[in-house]
Amino acid sequence: MxxxxxxxxxxxxxxxxxxxxxxxxxxxxxxxxxxxxxxxxxxxxxxxxxxxxxxxxxxxxxxxxxxxxxxxxxxxxxxxxxxxxxxxxxxxxxxxxxxxxxxxxxxxxxxxxxxxxxxxxxxxxxxxxxxxxxxxxxxxxxxxxxxxxxxxxxxxxxxxxxxxxxxxxxxxxxxxxxxxxxxVTCPAKVTAASGVDAFTHAIESYVAVRATPMTRMYAEKAMKLFPQHITRAVHHGSNLEARIGMCLVSNLAGISLANAGVGAVHALAYPLGGKYHIEHGVANALLMPYVFEVTGRTCTEQMVHVAKFLQLGDFEEQPHDALDAVVRYLYRLLGELDLPSSLKQLGVDEASLPVLAEQASRVDRLLSNTPYKLTYDKILSIYKKAYAGQ
The missing domain is CATH 3.40.50.1970 (Rossmann fold)
Incomplete structure (x- = not known):
């Protein structure tokens, strides 16, 4: 609670x-x-x-x-x-x-x-x-x-x-x-990026410092619906059931985001949009597994729940394995939806990573809502790993 x-x-x-x-x-x-x-x-x-x-x-x-x-x-x-x-x-x-x-x-x-x-x-x-x-x-x-x-x-x-x-x-x-x-007319690439963006809203607001029982209720439902509909919406865009499902995911996650806020994934995505004009959804989708590998360590109980929402297994007896399962799912998702998996693919200059890290470290509104204290050095290490790719 x-x-x-x-x-x-x-x-x-x-x-x-x-x-x-x-x-x-x-x-x-x-x-x-x-x-x-x-x-x-x-x-x-x-x-x-x-x-x-x-x-x-x-x-x-x-x-x-x-x-x-x-x-x-x-x-x-x-x-x-x-x-x-x-x-x-x-x-x-x-x-x-x-x-x-x-x-x-x-x-x-x-x-x-x-x-x-x-x-x-x-x-x-x-x-x-x-x-x-x-x-x-x-x-x-x-x-x-x-x-x-x-x-x-x-x-x-x-x-x-x-x-x-x-x-x-x-x-x-x-x-x-x-x-x-x-x-229905939304292109596959936009459907993928925006769809994973919605999931980012759900998972970040679920673990947010400002999360409440009401916001978690909306985020939970969004995360349960997401794997049921995202792949069909991307690869079979005329499927109305999938489109309805993803509209629900987006709306429910948005309501949770509006009231609980998001965190470090968005904080690290902002400089990429500002300097390299990388689409917001693409930046969030790419960064999400790299960020949660770090910040998810302080959210063991929530990660057990998220793994269950995504039908990745029951980790009640081995709660510390839940984060690995969630992160593997997020990496796999990038491939399944044909989304980029490294900053290098997006044309980011490796020499600019320290500047990006410095800018991201100033996004206090979002970093303070993250249940993990991210220093400049830790943010830089996340960018470096995301640059090289999994």
Whole structure:
């Protein structure tokens, strides 16, 4: 049980889950009496035809709409500021975000900042967003980030060559609409990276310092569902049962992440995204076994549970063997899903590892939530092992 005396548990105003849930979007917009809609997405989702699908669905409302899809890869603070300013000039008073984590992070942060004139303090992280007057509706098209149910958004800081997270309750949308049909067109590579990203959220939040009985309940269910669906979702993307399963994994893990937080895997992934623009899900998937080989030593009881959730065996009598079983599973997963297994494969320069380690060692928000004291030297050793590969 948690040693915390009390805790909050936060979610969006509503979470709507199910096949064809997208069709309820017009009703949600009618209720909010919007004068002008901002539809935020990315080039990949636009190319898959999903942006046009939303436009066609909303056309009978006869509400003016501004469409912004200039998101390529992971967004920066500069892109966020430009988006907010442009949509302020357009007079938008409701934001709909459709896409993966990047598009949803831009959408929900834009909604929270549209009514604010001075953005600098919020973008720098020196001020927390404490209010939001613009409604926000999010529709995920991948099963991984859980951004539709979380209170954080991640952006690249180009000057510092790292990623930073903004955290605020105002980043929770009014409505999260999770329609598995929107994920069917997701490419195999993205399905794999985002799917393992969701598992990272589940396992890290399960062992987190701030974990509670409620967050562990969501993380546990996500980890049990994950091995049942991930391989089929990646290698047989049209399988709707697998897509529904992975949408559940992503959503449940996201809720756990939103309330318990994540840890060292994410802390070490941020510098890789900032300097080398490695996709967040790919970085998390690759680093997870290397990090847990170290940090899992202080989570013996939890590792016994995780091994059972993943159907790796019963380690109640030999609890110290559970971590090895979990780590072997995570290494095997990289191969089964055709994900990279070393930093060298991703073009990381070995000479940059000390800089990456120094940057990761400063991500106190996440490292302090990890039940293992990671020093700079230990972080560097993890990067070195991940560079060489298993």
């Amino acid at each position: 948690s040693t915390i005396g009390y805790y909050d548990f936060r979610m969006p105003g509503a979470v709507r889950f199910g096949v064809n849930a997208l069709q309820t979007l017009p009703d949600e917009i009618r209720q909010r009496k919007a004068a002008k809609i901002a539809l935020i997405s990315d080039k990949g989702v636009e190319g898959a035809g999903l942006v046009q699908k939303v436009i066609d669905l909303l056309q009978p409302l006869s509400i003016p709409m501004t469409v912004f899809t200039d998101i390529k890869g992971e967004p920066t603070f500069a892109l966020l500021e430009s988006t907010v300013r442009n949509l302020q000039r357009e007079g938008c008073d409701l934001v709909v975000g459709i896409g993966g984590g990047s598009a949803m992070d831009v959408a929900k942060t834009t909604a929270a900042l549209l009514d604010k004139s001075d953005l600098a303090a919020y973008l720098s992280g020196s001020a927390v967003i404490e209010s939001r007057s613009v409604p926000c509706i999010l529709l995920p098209t991948t099963s991984g980030t859980g951004a539709e149910v979380t209170m954080n958004a991640i952006f690249g800081d180009e000057e510092q060559e790292l990623k930073r997270g903004l955290v605020s309750q105002m980043l929770l949308p009014d409505v999260a609409i999770i329609d598995p049909m929107l994920t």
